[in-house]
Amino acid sequence: MKLYSIIAAGVALIAAASCCQQAEQTTGENQVIENIMSRRSIRKYKPVAVSRDTLQTILECGINAPNGMNKQSWEVRIVDNPAVMEEIQTMMTTSNPEAKPEMVKGCFRDAPVMVFIANDPSYDCSPIDCGLLSENIMLSAWSLGVGSVCLGSPIRFLVNSPEAMAKLGFSEGYTPIICIGLGYAAESPEAKPRDWSKVKYVE
Ligand SMILES: Cc1cc2nc3c(=O)[nH]c(=O)nc-3n(C[C@H](O)[C@H](O)[C@H](O)COP(=O)(O)O)c2cc1C
Structure with a gap:
């Protein structure tokens, strides 16, 4: 005792x-x-490839994000080949005649790697799963000296392009929700202000 x-x-x-x-x-x-505090969205990149080894570490961190019931309700497609990147952008431009080619290309911010993330709309927590996966990707990338930007705008062109969708090859029922550009930063943007009035302790 x-x-x-x-x-x-x-x-x-x-x-x-x-x-x-x-x-x-x-x-x-x-x-x-x-x-966390030094990460910023990077919109200018050096024309330098990110190695597959580095990408593998980043993606491993991504899929280790917390997610509802461990359903892992995401699908991830990585494009790191400049020719494939251009092919997808051309497909998106052809399918969206109202958009000028510079507009489509511009929304990718010249990031040498693009990670396309699709969610499962039949599961209500899937957008959250994809958000957490995305944040793990961006923060682990930054810890390895790789800059990132979360991009919603390419999704609008992508979902209207059956060719680009076929190229990315998401499973039936999965819908693209966000892209993440990755690469070595060619700029050091200042932090944008945050609004503390949106955060309150409940006493
Ligand atoms: C859901 C989402 C969509 C975004 N879409 C775009 C986009 O299409 N283009 C872009 O340049 N930045 C985009 N951003 C980046 C935000 O503009 C950026 O995170 C925000 O201004 C705060 O800046 P910071 O990331 O440097 O802290 C997006 C961010 C999120 C979370």
């Missing part, structure tokens, strides 16, 4: 010490917080 009490006290002490350590980390140097 005495031994049990000593062990319990020891465990409590270790738990208390690790709590203090956690509290200290958030106020001191913390690489996760630094990574």
